[in-house]
Amino acid sequence: MDQKQQDNGKGPQAAPRPGGRAARIQAAIFKAVEELKRQGDAADLTVPAIAARAGVTPSTIYRRWGTLAELLSDVAVKQLRPDAEPADSGDWRADLKGWLEQYAEEMASEPGRAMLREVLGADRLENAGVCSAYTSRQLDIIRARALARGDRPPDTAVLMDRVIAPVIYRILFSRATPDAAYVAGLIEEVLGEDGE
Structure with a gap:
């Protein structure tokens, strides 16, 4: 494995990977939000609907953002x-x-x-x-x-x-x-x- 190694006094650890699994999941969730918003009905913009569109479980979204408002805020900042x-x-x-x-x-x-x-x-x-x-x-x-x-x-x-x-x-x-x-x-x- 060709990853940078960091030494924090506890031995070498792998550096975080940009574009890793977490980044791909976030991108899929953001894309799902954007697609659902384009469809136009605000009532359809729910955590379960976003999760289904992104191919993740609702708990993935709740763990990362806590609430729909926090997720929408992060998507807006990106935009x-x-x-x-x-x-x-x-x-x-x-x-x-x-x-x-x-x-x-x-x-x-x-x-x-x-x-x-x-x-x-x-x-x-x-x-x-x-x-x-x-x-x-x-x-x-x-x-x-x-x-x-x-x-x-x-x-x-x-x-x-x-x-x-x-x-x-x-x-x-x-x-x-x-x-x-x-x-x-x-x-x-x-x-x-x-x-x-």
Whole structure:
């Protein structure tokens, strides 16, 4: 067997295998959730139905996630992970505006709203922190590019508090859509106060 060996003082132990049995089971369960959600009836989204579709027992799901809400939260986090870095046009303001408009549009869509509710519906709030970190990293990338060009963009924390937070609040607590004009207004408030 060609596995890395680790020595923790108790002798060598096999390193965890990425893509091992547990990873394959999780992938099958996540795929089952996504397929059942596409079929459209929320009443069909149950642990037994997911287990049957994934080819596992319900106890496998309960052991790993505990509740359906925890499973749905983990699936939503996976779906909310960015696929790519923000665009780099050479103008950080345009990149920031474009990225934020796209973010608001995606999160305000029905699938986006559902994923946000699922992330927040879990008993543990770790997944909300993971999603926040995804967003911060995207903003950090835009900010780092601007700093490298000698510009002075606002801090990521300011953008999170003054732009992202109001967008998410509007999505979660009203039916109003944070459209491009709303996002542009938030950005202008932040940039105007920073003297940019």
